[in-house]
Amino acid sequence: MPDLLLDVQGLETVFQTPAGVVHAVNGISFGLKEGETLGIVGESGCGKSVTMLSLLRLIPTPPGKIKNGKALFFGQDLIAMPNEQIRHIRGSQISMIFQDPMTSLNPVLTVGLQLEEPLMLHLGMTRNQAREHAASLLNMVGIPNAKDRLRDFPHQFSGGMRQRVMIAMALSCSPPVVIADEPTTALDVTIQAQIIDLVKRLRDELGMAIIWITHDLGVVADLAQKVVVMYGGLIIEAAPVEELYANPQHPYTLGLMGSLPRVDEKGHHRLVSIDGLPPVLYEKPNHCPFAPRCKWVTEKCWKENPSLLGVGTEHRAACWVDTKTGRAR
Amino acid sequence: MSKTTDVLLRVSKLVKHFPIKQGIIFQKQTGAVHAVDNISFEVKQGETLGLVGESGCGKSTTGRAVLQLHRPTSGSVIFDGVDLVKAKGNDLRHMRRKMQMIFQDPYASLNPRMTVGEIIGEPMLIHKIAAQNEIEERVANLLNLVGLNPAFSTRYPHEFSGGQRQRVGVARALALQPSFIVCDEPISALDVSIQAQVVNLLEDLQEQFGLTYLFIAHDLSMVRHISNRIAVMYLGIIVELADSEELYLKPLHPYSQALLSAVPIPDPIASARRERVILKGDVPSPVNPPSGCRFRTRCPIAESICAEVQPDFREAQPGHFVACHFADQFI
Numbered sequence: 232m233p234d235l236l237l238d239v240q241g242l243e244t245v246f247q248t249p250a251g252v253v254h255a256v257n258g259i260s261f262g263l264k265e266g267e268t269l270g271i272v273g274e275s276g277c278g279k280s281v282t283m284l285s286l287l288r289l290i291p292t293p294p295g296k297i298k299n300g301k302a303l304f305f306g307q308d309l310i311a312m313p314n315e316q317i318r319h320i321r322g323s324q325i326s327m328i329f330q331d332p333m334t335s336l337n338p339v340l341t342v343g344l345q346l347e348e349p350l351m352l353h354l355g356m357t358r359n360q361a362r363e364h365a366a367s368l369l370n371m372v373g374i375p376n377a378k379d380r381l382r383d384f385p386h387q388f389s390g391g392m393r394q395r396v397m398i399a400m401a402l403s404c405s406p407p408v409v410i411a412d413e414p415t416t417a418l419d420v421t422i423q424a425q426i427i428d429l430v431k432r433l434r435d436e437l438g439m440a441i442i443w444i445t446h447d448l449g450v451v452a453d454l455a456q457k458v459v460v461m462y463g464g465l466i467i468e469a470a471p472v473e474e475l476y477a478n479p480q481h482p483y484t485l486g487l488m489g490s491l492p493r494v495d496e497k498g499h500h501r502l503v504s505i506d507g508l509p510p511v512l513y514e515k516p517n518h519c520p521f522a523p524r525c526k527w528v529t530e531k532c533w534k535e536n537p538s539l540l541g542v543g544t545e546h547r548a549a550c551w552v553d554t555k556t557g558r559a560r
Numbered sequence: 561m562s563k564t565t566d567v568l569l570r571v572s573k574l575v576k577h578f579p580i581k582q583g584i585i586f587q588k589q590t591g592a593v594h595a596v597d598n599i600s601f602e603v604k605q606g607e608t609l610g611l612v613g614e615s616g617c618g619k620s621t622t623g624r625a626v627l628q629l630h631r632p633t634s635g636s637v638i639f640d641g642v643d644l645v646k647a648k649g650n651d652l653r654h655m656r657r658k659m660q661m662i663f664q665d666p667y668a669s670l671n672p673r674m675t676v677g678e679i680i681g682e683p684m685l686i687h688k689i690a691a692q693n694e695i696e697e698r699v700a701n702l703l704n705l706v707g708l709n710p711a712f713s714t715r716y717p718h719e720f721s722g723g724q725r726q727r728v729g730v731a732r733a734l735a736l737q738p739s740f741i742v743c744d745e746p747i748s749a750l751d752v753s754i755q756a757q758v759v760n761l762l763e764d765l766q767e768q769f770g771l772t773y774l775f776i777a778h779d780l781s782m783v784r785h786i787s788n789r790i791a792v793m794y795l796g797i798i799v800e801l802a803d804s805e806e807l808y809l810k811p812l813h814p815y816s817q818a819l820l821s822a823v824p825i826p827d828p829i830a831s832a833r834r835e836r837v838i839l840k841g842d843v844p845s846p847v848n849p850p851s852g853c854r855f856r857t858r859c860p861i862a863e864s865i866c867a868e869v870q871p872d873f874r875e876a877q878p879g880h881f882v883a884c885h886f887a888d889q890f891i
Contacts (some may be wrong), residue, residue: 451823490756
């Protein structure tokens with residue numbers, strides 16, 4: 232499809248560890264359109280962060296290795312391209328906002344220096360131009376006294392403010408794609424609301440596409456247009472946001488929705504929990520990764536891993552069972 | 561959940577300040593972190609009181625000060641008729657049998673050099689409530705109770721996942737058959753699908769043993785799910801306390817209103833429809849809390865009186881307490 236900004240096909244990433252090979256990402260395909268916000272939801276260890284790091288080739292190699300797959304960005308394959316070339320894409324074309332702003336900012340450099348670096352590198356600005364632009368960036372993300380604060384170090388900012396600095400840095404070269412890896416997980420709810428509000432505003436102003444990784448189904452509902460649910464290194468369900476919440480299909484998605492209490496719930500319900508534990512991916516699963524925890528499990532689930540099947544308009548789920556009727560597909 | 565009116569725990573005017581010292585040999589106190597500043601509440605027999613607030617608001621300090629893990633600066637904590645603040649030595653140790661704690665981080669709160677059996681059995685040895693030969697059987701029963709295989713008692717904590725470790729933490733808290741448990745963010749380190757397992761376990765145990773919980777968390781939706789009543793904390797004080805249903809339907813304090821509206825709802829339609837109050841700025845430092853009402857620096861309805869007079873924590877409606885000068889307009 233030509234209208235895709237980013238087209239990922241069959242991505243596979245493995246890690247060599249002393250205990251064996253960990254199959255973190257097992258063949259993932261998805262597309263991102265211009266200006267679209269895609270939510271990627273899953274629990275820790277499901278491969279959502281590794282997928283994004285693989286796209287930008289930030290996987291430490293060794294022990295990690297991208298085994299297979301393509302990621303086409305404006306027709307160029309990010310996975311196959313030489314290091315020189317991808318370095319020009321990181322930051323200027325695709326940028327990333329990390330989870331923990333304290334460990335991803337350099338503690339011994341001022342915020343100003345860190346903001347100016349990509350501007351000088353990618354946009355060829357002089358130091359003075361970069362300084363001025365950096366101040367306007369801090370202003371844009373709502374940091375008061377932007378000019379003076381450029382001289383401050385990261386520890387002089389609060390958690391929410393640091394995340395604003397990270398966002399300013401990610402947006403500094405106006406990239407068409409921004410990847411946000413759990414950017415609000417380390418923050419309090421009222422600060423999280425501030426940051427989400429800010430991202431929405433900037434998205435409307437600048438029109439970039441966002442990939443938002445999170446484990447919080449609530450945040451995704453608020454922000455994304457399309458949602459992808461991951462489990463065991465695979466995409467198990469993908470749909471537009473309203474469709475997914477109104478009509479979840481995969482047993483894992485159903486379980487996740489049931490295990491969340493809602494602040495607007497009426498009366499007291501017992502939470503629906505998913506029994507068992509998430510898989511450890513020492514072997515590439517040749518059956519459905521969710522089969523050991525699934526209520527609807529059938530014999531076929533243990534023999535063959537289902538691929539994503541269309542279950543509605545733009546709605547795909549990887550399950551052999553129709554959870555609405557309980558019958559096999 | 562059973563509901564009786566007997567008060568099990570009465571906390572009044574509890575204060576906990578942590579001194580800030582300067583100098584190496586001749587240390588001089590130069591200030592104090594006002595972690596908990598004059599809070600009062602009651603916990604009734606068999607109920608769950610939820611304590612919510614953002615990080616640094618003093619909710620964990622409150623939980624620890626109640627159990628005397630931090631000795632309060634002043635105030636009283638009356639549990640089962642005994643003032644714990646005045647209790648010392650053996651008297652206090654005796655009381656500790658009745659009140660236990662489940663900690664936030666299941667990775668840091670279990671000794672990595674002890675087997676699970678030793679971890680759960682140790683409290684029984686210390687309090688001499690079971691002979692050595694009985695302990696093994698009791699540990700097996702406890703493991704069964706929290707949904708772990710009794711054969712696991714010879715394993716070490718690192719062999720378990722986060723959710724399983726938290727179950728070990730729950731079993732240890734239950735070992736002395738306490739009547740009151742402080743749960744300090746017991747699920748925030750766990751994955752979503754595992755959180756529901758642990759919350760369901762806590763609810764089942766409460767029903768089975770008539771336990772009373774003080775449930776500390778920052779996740780408002782989970783607190784609302786598990787609690788009968790909720791206290792909202794901000795910068796060391798309780799700003800609102802009410803039945804959980806009441807607090808959700810009719811929050812009187814502007815901070816509770818903002819907090820509730822900031823919780824993401826997993827439903828795109830409801831989420832788009834509701835009005836959100838977005839607070840400006842950050843929580844001020846507890847070393848120099850603002851004068852008057854502590855929330856005034858971020859409050860959307862603050863007026864000049866808020867900077868001068870600290871609002872009383874008053875009963876605005878039966879059972880609904882609030883500390884705000886202008887709360888009546890929301891009734």
